[in-house]
Structure formats: structure tokens, C-alpha cells
Amino acid sequence: MDSAVFQHFRPEERPFIERIDEWRNQAIDEYRPILTNFLDPRQQFLIETVIGKLDESFRYWQAGGYNQAERKRVIFAPGYYQPQSEDYRIQLFEIKYPLKFAELSHGKILGTLINSGIDRSQFGDIITDGERWQFFGVASMADFFVEQITKIGSINVRVIPMNAIETVVPANDWVAESLVVSSMRLDTIVADTFNISRQRAKGLIEAQQVQVNWTTVTQPDFQLDLLDMLSVRKFGRVQLRNVLGQTRKAHYKLEIGTLRRRPLKGQG
Known part of the structure; x- marks a missing residue:
């Protein structure tokens, strides 16, 4: 090359x-x-x-x-x-859990899968319709998922292979937004997206609370680029979907997608 x-x-x-x-x-x-x-x-x-x-x-x-x-x-x-669809060797899995007595979340499921020792590249999206939870995995890892993932936090679960036709319709909470920022620095994007101070954004980054493309980044001046995915603990996720150009003041006009973390019950 x-x-x-x-x-x-x-x-x-x-x-x-x-x-x-x-x-x-x-x-x-x-x-x-x-x-x-x-x-x-x-x-x-x-x-x-x-x-x-x-x-x-x-x-x-x-x-x-x-x-x-x-x-x-x-x-x-x-x-x-x-x-053909089978050539991708993707297996759908559903997580069975006591619906009436427990509540799962994307973060809890992701954390459990990663902490099981499996590489992030071995499984794909985690989806829900608001009640049922499913994820996609490399088909050759099916036995691992079924045998090793038996608890998510303190919740007893079972991982069941499913047919593709049983995929739930995901509850799509992503919101398309526009954003104008002075730079493509990580702390700038975090601050402006979630309407917090630059100093607080810097603190979150240095405290290892921010990931870019599923990797923790601790440099506030890290330069973001097209289709980067950010995850900010306790705030939500952001994807940089398009750079629309620059303003007369040389600020960047961005198209982003946001998935903001909902406050817990009883919180404002």
C-alpha cells in the first residue's frame, strides 16, 4: 500500500x-x-x-x-x-430474563458481554423493542454465549439462539440534530452536545468516562472525524454523521445523531 x-x-x-x-x-x-x-x-x-x-x-x-x-x-x-444472508454467519440471540421483576439496559448487557472476556468484534448490535432484548453475534461463538452468559448484574438470564425472522423491531431513540462547534476537539463536541461546560467535559474525559469508537480516550484535544461514535457515561451516545461545512467564523456545521440517557425514575 x-x-x-x-x-x-x-x-x-x-x-x-x-x-x-x-x-x-x-x-x-x-x-x-x-x-x-x-x-x-x-x-x-x-x-x-x-x-x-x-x-x-x-x-x-x-x-x-x-x-x-x-x-x-x-x-x-x-x-x-x-x-447470501447465511454467508455472513450472523446469529441472532435473545436474552430471556424475569420481565416482571428485573430491568435490563444496553449498558448492562454490553458490559456483561465485554467482561466475559469476548472481543467486541465478536458481537454486533444490541437491540430492544422496549421489553425484549436481543443481540447479534458471530455464529461460531453461539455455544460461548449460551453457556457463559447466565447473569447480567444480579439478574439470572438465559441466552437463546433465535431465527432471523424473530428479530424485534428496535425502539429507535436516536435523534438527528445539527450542531455548530468551534473545533473538532473531543471536549468541545462533548460540551456542546450535552450543554455542559468545557471544563466539565474535560474532567469526564480525563476520568475515563468517555469512549470514542468503543475505546476509552483520555485526551481532551483528541480530534474527531466523520462517523466517530462517542459514548459519555451517564449522558448518552453521539455519532458524527456528516460535516456540512464551515461558517464564516470557521466553525464546523455538523449533523449528529444523539441517544441521550434517560434520567432514572424519580430524577428530573
């Missing part, structure tokens, strides 16, 4: 960009499809950017288990190949 490619991306993204090149070359050289684990939206964007315009000799496809999926598996393949 031309080394000039790397100057357009963050230094820490270089290993993933090199992996993209390896996947592509492997698909072409071995003339067969290559399947990745689940990739986040930023990684999917990097694939699109690095590979660029496709030709008839090589293509890639992606799927995450349902139409609105954030995290997806990607197939790199020669041009002859036409993937």
Missing part, C-alpha cells in the same frame, strides 16, 4: 488500514470471499475510503443482521461472488 495513504488517517488507525489491504489482497489472490468480524461505523467508513472506486474484479458487501445495523460484518470477494 502507498505510504501516502496513511497521512489522511489517525496514526492509531494504521494497523486497521493495513488489515483492509490484507483482506483485499487475500480475496483477490485466493479468489474467494473473506469474512471479517463485526466492524464499527468508523471502520466501515475507512474501508470505503481506502478501497475507493470498485471494479468488476473485486467488491465488498456488508451486513449486521438487520437493516439499521450499526456494526456489520464485511465480505471481501472477487467480482463473480454474490453473497
Whole structure:
């Protein structure tokens, strides 16, 4: 790969960009499809950017288990190949728990899965219709999910493999918003999105309360980019969906999606 490619991306993204090149070359050289684990939206964007315009000799496809999926598996393949849904090897799981006596949340489920020792790339989106909770995983990990995930916090649960047609319709709480910011710094985006002071945003970041693309970032001046996903503990999530341009004062006009954390019962 031309080394000039790397100057357009963050230094820490270089290993993933090199992996993209390896996947592509492997698909072409071995003339067969290559399947990745689940990739986040930023990684999917990097694939699109690095590979660029496709030709008839090589293509890639992606799927995450349902139409609105954030995290997806990607197939790199020669041009002859036409993937079927089963080729992505994605398994739907439902979490069975005592509905009348317990309450689950996205954060609790995510924390349990990660703390089980499994890599984040082995499972995709976690979804709910407001009552039932499901997630998508790498099919080869089905036994692990079923046998190892028996508690979420103090709640006894069972993980049950399900057919894709049983996927719930997710309750979509994402809100599309516009935002004008003075810079693409992490502390600026956090402060302006959640209407808190820059100093408080800086404190949250330095206290390891903020993640970018599911990785804790402790530098307030970290520069954000297109399709980055932020998670701010006790506040919610933010995705940078589009950079619409700059104002006359050189401020950035952004299109973002927000998933704000609802206050607990009894709190304002």
C-alpha cells in the first residue's frame, strides 16, 4: 500500500488500514470471499475510503443482521461472488430474563458481554423493542454465549439462539440534530452536545468516562472525524454523521445523531 495513504488517517488507525489491504489482497489472490468480524461505523467508513472506486474484479458487501445495523460484518470477494444472508454467519440471540421483576439496559448487557472476556468484534448490535432484548453475534461463538452468559448484574438470564425472522423491531431513540462547534476537539463536541461546560467535559474525559469508537480516550484535544461514535457515561451516545461545512467564523456545521440517557425514575 502507498505510504501516502496513511497521512489522511489517525496514526492509531494504521494497523486497521493495513488489515483492509490484507483482506483485499487475500480475496483477490485466493479468489474467494473473506469474512471479517463485526466492524464499527468508523471502520466501515475507512474501508470505503481506502478501497475507493470498485471494479468488476473485486467488491465488498456488508451486513449486521438487520437493516439499521450499526456494526456489520464485511465480505471481501472477487467480482463473480454474490453473497447470501447465511454467508455472513450472523446469529441472532435473545436474552430471556424475569420481565416482571428485573430491568435490563444496553449498558448492562454490553458490559456483561465485554467482561466475559469476548472481543467486541465478536458481537454486533444490541437491540430492544422496549421489553425484549436481543443481540447479534458471530455464529461460531453461539455455544460461548449460551453457556457463559447466565447473569447480567444480579439478574439470572438465559441466552437463546433465535431465527432471523424473530428479530424485534428496535425502539429507535436516536435523534438527528445539527450542531455548530468551534473545533473538532473531543471536549468541545462533548460540551456542546450535552450543554455542559468545557471544563466539565474535560474532567469526564480525563476520568475515563468517555469512549470514542468503543475505546476509552483520555485526551481532551483528541480530534474527531466523520462517523466517530462517542459514548459519555451517564449522558448518552453521539455519532458524527456528516460535516456540512464551515461558517464564516470557521466553525464546523455538523449533523449528529444523539441517544441521550434517560434520567432514572424519580430524577428530573
